[in-house]
Amino acid sequence: MTTQIQTEDFTNALYLLLDETFDNVQGFYLDKGTSMFETLATITAAEASIPVGGRCATLAAQVKHTAFYLDVTADTLRSGEYQRVDWGEIWRTTKEVSPEEWEAIKTELRASYDRLKTLIAETQTWPSEKEIGMAMAMIVHTAYHLGEIRQALCTLKP
Numbered sequence: 001m002t003t004q005i006q007t008e009d010f011t012n013a014l015y016l017l018l019d020e021t022f023d024n025v026q027g028f029y030l031d032k033g034t035s036m037f038e039t040l041a042t043i044t045a046a047e048a049s050i051p052v053g054g055r056c057a058t059l060a061a062q063v064k065h066t067a068f069y070l071d072v073t074a075d076t077l078r079s080g081e082y083q084r085v086d087w088g089e090i091w092r093t094t095k096e097v098s099p100e101e102w103e104a105i106k107t108e109l110r111a112s113y114d115r116l117k118t119l120i121a122e123t124q125t126w127p128s129e130k131e132i133g134m135a136m137a138m139i140v141h142t143a144y145h146l147g148e149i150r151q152a153l154c155t156l157k158p
Helices: 007-022 036-040 059-079 089-093 099-122 129-156
Strands: none
Touching (some): 007 099, 007 129, 059 129
16 A cells, blocks of 8 residues: 655645745754854855865855755756756855855845745646655755855854
8 A cells, every 4th residue: 555645745844844944943953043044144255255164165155056056956847857067167166255246145045945935836746756856855955055054154153
């Protein structure tokens, strides 16, 4: 006997986890006040320009990469086809940022997140494990980069 998850139940669970990751911690896996946008609100452009661990990509690159990842995944979910992209470009090019550039990067992430939520709202069915996996991977991947950002902040703001 097989039991299937209703699309609405999966979508609601996906929204809950995305909301926790980006905006409103509910205690699933983050501590209060540590969502992506809450964390980014505490970071200055100067701090965003510092390479993580002193030798990796900047915090700004971490955020820009996350927005790019959301966009590529949403495009793939929408079209059903993966387009080859240059995953390394952001890491190579996003270095020191001005306050205006830092605000633009955060705005870009918000826009990518909002487009993703719209896509999820428009999704009537999740056709296979591949699409469900991609949706879940967005949370996991973003949580990974949020962890990188928060870990770097421990050294910047002891």
